[in-house]
Amino acid sequence: MNSSIALVTGAAAGIGRATALAYAKAGCDVVISDIQRDRLVEVEQAITKLGRKALSVVADMSVESDIRTLHADTLAYFGRLDYACNNAGIEGENAPTHESSLENFDRTLAVNLRGVFICMQEQLKLMLTQGSGAIVNISSVAGLIGFPNLPAYCASKGGVIQLTKAAAVEYAEHNIRVNAVCPGVIHTDMIDRVTGRDPEIEAQYAAFHPMNRMGTVEEVADTIVFLSLPQSGFITGQALAVDGGMVAR
Numbered sequence: 451m452n453s454s455i456a457l458v459t460g461a462a463a464g465i466g467r468a469t470a471l472a473y474a475k476a477g478c479d480v481v482i483s484d485i486q487r488d489r490l491v492e493v494e495q496a497i498t499k500l501g502r503k504a505l506s507v508v509a510d511m512s513v514e515s516d517i518r519t520l521h522a523d524t525l526a527y528f529g530r531l532d533y534a535c536n537n538a539g540i541e542g543e544n545a546p547t548h549e550s551s552l553e554n555f556d557r558t559l560a561v562n563l564r565g566v567f568i569c570m571q572e573q574l575k576l577m578l579t580q581g582s583g584a585i586v587n588i589s590s591v592a593g594l595i596g597f598p599n600l601p602a603y604c605a606s607k608g609g610v611i612q613l614t615k616a617a618a619v620e621y622a623e624h625n626i627r628v629n630a631v632c633p634g635v636i637h638t639d640m641i642d643r644v645t646g647r648d649p650e651i652e653a654q655y656a657a658f659h660p661m662n663r664m665g666t667v668e669e670v671a672d673t674i675v676f677l678s679l680p681q682s683g684f685i686t687g688q689a690l691a692v693d694g695g696m697v698a699r
């Protein structure tokens with residue numbers, strides 16, 4: 451039997467890299483996409499070492515033609531797409547709403563929300579043709595609850611949840627499932643940029659969670675793979691927090 455094909459955006463680092471490797475460990479061949487060409491090479495090698503095929507495509511999620519080409523390349527190389535994880539995202543500026551720049555709002559929405567929308571359009575077309583598929587969009591706890599000084603990020607991640615629910619309802623009868631994952635604070639480059647690796651600030655971030663620690667990229671990746679594989683076959687339209695209990699408070 452042919453391997454399942456998974457696609458991950460923002461796969462050069464952090465949650466995306468871990469997800470690409472988790473798909474490979476689950477027996478998938480993987481399309482990995484990012485703007486960081488050099489780091490994609492390392493991820494491609496790691497997937498190959500696991501005995502799976504990898505296709506690297508440099509694509510910027512704020513550029514429509516890059517996204518359309520990414521999916522055309524996927525179809526040309528692998529002939530199908532079973533699972534997609536729309537993960538690429540940026541944190542944007544940290545500033546009070548009344549002082550935030552419109553440039554930041556537009557840029558954050560372009561990558562985090564418009565990019566996911568265009569990805570979903572392409573993925574749904576492929577999956578409709580096949581009659582099956584599963585999409586996992588990466589939102590955030592910031593899509594579920596408010597955080598100060600991150601208006602564009604919160605809006606983009608809330609939008610991802612609603613895109614997810616709308617598509618889940620729309621495509622359920624076509625055997626296509628669409629879910630979102632909402633991570634708490636996960637130790638990645640993004641969080642190192644925000645904390646500046648200051649141990650005091652890191653401890654404050656850990657304390658957001660009842661478990662009093664940050665999550666690991668593997669904990670998020672394993673949830674994404676679970677929501678992709680047939681074992682979650684009756685789950686669609688969910689926004690699942692992977693957050694050590696943060697939003698349960």
Ligand SMILES: NC(=O)c1ccc[n+]([C@@H]2O[C@H](COP(=O)([O-])OP(=O)(O)OC[C@H]3O[C@@H](n4cnc5c(N)ncnc54)[C@H](O)[C@@H]3O)[C@@H](O)[C@H]2O)c1
Pocket residue numbers: 459460461462463464465466483484485486509510511512537538539540541561588589590591632633634635636637638639640641
């Ligand atoms: N780390 C966290 O605590 C956390 C929490 C909640 C949600 N998230 C979300 O998870 C996703 C991954 O975050 P991460 O922490 O791994 O971030 P990261 O910054 O460590 O990695 C993000 C990856 O996305 C890529 N990327 C950025 N802009 C891109 C663009 N325009 N086009 C294509 N690729 C682009 C980067 O090059 C990088 O490889 C993001 O959507 C983020 O908002 C992260």
